[in-house]
Amino acid sequence: MEETSPWAAGPLISEACGPLIYFAMRWSIAEQASAYAAAIAGSMGLVCFDPQQNRLRP
Helix, strand or coil: CCCCCCCCCHHHHHHHEECEEECCCHHHHHHHHHHHHHHHHHHHCCCCECCCCCCCCC
């Protein structure tokens, strides 16, 4: 992945398993990328679980 990308693995579709997709993020930008992913998920009626915080993201 490029240094400018927040993703630590790719392509992201390869991280999908059934109804779930795991977004591996670079630690240095994870906070911003996680908030963005949660906002997009919410706008689409999806839920976002943060395994680092062991909770659903608002």
